[in-house]
Amino acid sequence: MTMTEDRTVRVYVPQGSLGVGMFAEEVDHALAHDPHAIALDAGSTDAGAAYLAQGVSKNDRGSVKRDLALLMGAQQRAGIPLLIGTAAQAGGDRNVDWTRDIVLEIARERGYEPKIALLYSEQQKALVKQKLAEGRVTNLPPLGDLDVAVVDRCLHIVALMGPEPYHAALEAGSDIIIGGRTSDPAVIAAFALWKGAPAGPAWHAGKVAECGAQATTAGTGQRGVIVELDGEGFEIEPVDPAFQAHAHGVASHLLYENKNPWRLTEPGGTLDVTGCEYHQLTDSRVRVTGSRWEPQPYTMKLEGATGHLFQTIMLVGIADPDVLAEPQAFHDKMAGVLQDRAVSATGADPEIFDISLRMYGWNGVSGMAPPAGSVPLEIGLMCVVTAPTQELASEIAKACNPYFFHMPLRAGMELPSYGWPFTPGHVDRGPVYEFALNHVVGVDDPMELVRMELFEAAKAEVA
Amino acid sequence: MTATSGATRVKDVCRQVRSKVAGPFWVTIDLMFDTQENYDQYAESPALSAEAIGAIYRIDPAAISLYPVPQLRVLKISYPRRSPQGGVEERDLHSGQQYAYLLDHPLD
Numbered sequence: 001m002t003m004t005e006d007r008t009v010r011v012y013v014p015q016g017s018l019g020v021g022m023f024a025e026e027v028d029h030a031l032a033h034d035p036h037a038i039a040l041d042a043g044s045t046d047a048g049a050a051y052l053a054q055g056v057s058k059n060d061r062g063s064v065k066r067d068l069a070l071l072m073g074a075q076q077r078a079g080i081p082l083l084i085g086t087a088a089q090a091g092g093d094r095n096v097d098w099t100r101d102i103v104l105e106i107a108r109e110r111g112y113e114p115k116i117a118l119l120y121s122e123q124q125k126a127l128v129k130q131k132l133a134e135g136r137v138t139n140l141p142p143l144g145d146l147d148v149a150v151v152d153r154c155l156h157i158v159a160l161m162g163p164e165p166y167h168a169a170l171e172a173g174s175d176i177i178i179g180g181r182t183s184d185p186a187v188i189a190a191f192a193l194w195k196g197a198p199a200g201p202a203w204h205a206g207k208v209a210e211c212g213a214q215a216t217t218a219g220t221g222q223r224g225v226i227v228e229l230d231g232e233g234f235e236i237e238p239v240d241p242a243f244q245a246h247a248h249g250v251a252s253h254l255l256y257e258n259k260n261p262w263r264l265t266e267p268g269g270t271l272d273v274t275g276c277e278y279h280q281l282t283d284s285r286v287r288v289t290g291s292r293w294e295p296q297p298y299t300m301k302l303e304g305a306t307g308h309l310f311q312t313i314m315l316v317g318i319a320d321p322d323v324l325a326e327p328q329a330f331h332d333k334m335a336g337v338l339q340d341r342a343v344s345a346t347g348a349d350p351e352i353f354d355i356s357l358r359m360y361g362w363n364g365v366s367g368m369a370p371p372a373g374s375v376p377l378e379i380g381l382m383c384v385v386t387a388p389t390q391e392l393a394s395e396i397a398k399a400c401n402p403y404f405f406h407m408p409l410r411a412g413m414e415l416p417s418y419g420w421p422f423t424p425g426h427v428d429r430g431p432v433y434e435f436a437l438n439h440v441v442g443v444d445d446p447m448e449l450v451r452m453e454l455f456e457a458a459k460a461e462v463a
Numbered sequence: 464m465t466a467t468s469g470a471t472r473v474k475d476v477c478r479q480v481r482s483k484v485a486g487p488f489w490v491t492i493d494l495m496f497d498t499q500e501n502y503d504q505y506a507e508s509p510a511l512s513a514e515a516i517g518a519i520y521r522i523d524p525a526a527i528s529l530y531p532v533p534q535l536r537v538l539k540i541s542y543p544r545r546s547p548q549g550g551v552e553e554r555d556l557h558s559g560q561q562y563a564y565l566l567d568h569p570l571d
Contacts, residue, residue, distance in 0.1 A: 049487070251535060255491075255532070255537060256483070258485055354551055366554070366564060434547050434549045435549065
């Protein structure tokens with residue numbers, strides 16, 4: 001593969017995440033830049049493990065469909081590929097299929113006939129255990145070595161793809177590529193790398209553009225940027241001329257959601273931006289040179305979601321001045337009363353359940369003691385009951401209900417009623433979804449753990 | 464967090480302080496200093512050492528990484544979460560509020 005005739009590759013990154021909302025006029029602005037591909041991600045781990053565990057999107061179907069319709073329209077108009085990474089927030093197999101069905105629905109409604117590639121990177125537990133037994137699984141700090149029991153507890157496991165599976169889909173002539181879990185920079189860097197752009201600038205451009213126009217004066221992932229790769233570096237500017245990219249903002253983006261501001265480990269190597277220079281080319285355009293890529297043995301990061309504990313919550317608002325004068329004393333008394341009540345009413349072993357009280361307006365976020373002399377105006381008190389089954393969590397919450405809503409601060413006081421916000425007073429919240437894996441798996445080939453399906457929308461069976 | 468009224472605090476020398484998860488197991492905090500002078504004076508001062516940060520967040524100082532970024536006048540602080548994102552005791556899933564406990568931290 002070679003770079004295009006003018007030796008540059010332009011990629012339109014329309015959004016920080018598919019479905020966050022788009023402005024239709026951005027597509028016209030973007031296509032005026034004559035891009036060679038459209039690339040974006042549709043998720044990340046930021047919002048927690050629920051989306052991997054449940055196989056659902058964080059953004060609702062209508063929002064995703066509206067944005068996808070605009071992007072598929074742009075794909076048709078320009079005749080350029082559309083690459084989507086980390087489908088439906090988590091990139092599990094069901095997340096990919098959910099996105100595929102929306103794409104097919106839009107194609108049917110509009111008479112589009114794209115060639116579609118699906119890239120699946122969900123992993124079977126048996127295969128992860130086999131890799132573990134072969135010594136190909138390595139922990140990342142702060143977690144220790146992987147325990148087989150943890151693998152067994154996972155509801156779903158995905159491996160983070162690099163750009164190579166996208167290359168395979170592009171080689172096959174795909175118009176729309178729907179990827180499972182993928183490194184955010186990788187899906188944006190993929191097309192430029194396929195066209196022969198140097199790895200350092202391609203990965204760096206991918207990192208800066210992964211949040212759409214957030215690193216520009218647009219300041220939002222609802223708007224897009226154009227990144228242009230050449231043999232020595234990359235340039236970036238917002239698609240809408242009303243906004244600008246500034247050198248400081250582009251340089252600062254490596255700080256965002258990233259542990260190390262200089263180095264970013266990715267499948268197959270590490271991006272190093274230590275020696276980068278950021279040039280303000282025009283009011284709205286920044287050029288970046290000096291991005292380096294250090295190839296390393298190919299690894300894929302594993303992400304797993306567990307959900308073996310369940311929660312029921314209750315909430316009250318408290319304006320009682322006696323309680324507000326002594327929040328910690330109230331908390332401690334309540335914690336003891338609820339614990340005793342849970343054991344006496346249900347007979348449950350105290351080792352298997354947990355009751356946590358969060359006093360919002362006092363220390364609900366920190367859990368730490370506020371400065372001496374602090375007096376809250378109100379307290380929102382949330383009770384979180386965690387147990388091995390939803391039934392037990394619910395049973396404990398119901399048993400505690402009269403105490404949680406009516407416990408006096410001191411014996412002898414009239415029975416208070418704290419501010420109930422709803423009835424019934426408890427909410428069965430469902431499983432506690434938690435990320436359990438922070439490990440990488442070594443592979444001999446970037447496609448080893450990836451399954452690719454190719455088909456034409458016009459010939460697809462109705463979903 | 465026992466700032467006396469005369470002490471210079473983090474919020475006095477930063478134009479912005481923010482925090483966010485960096486993957487499900489790490490928190491990262493960016494202290495964006497307002498002037499070069501303040502960056503030079505405070506970014507690598509003992510008041511912002513791993514020991515001092517560890518005391519605020521109850522984290523082993525050995526697990527804390529400090530990255531001074533002079534080009535951007537930023538001190539980046541990264542440390543492991545006390546429990547993974549979304550666990551039983553979760554109070555700040557994005558770790559987006561963790562910066563708040565640094566704002567009144569005295570620097571001298």
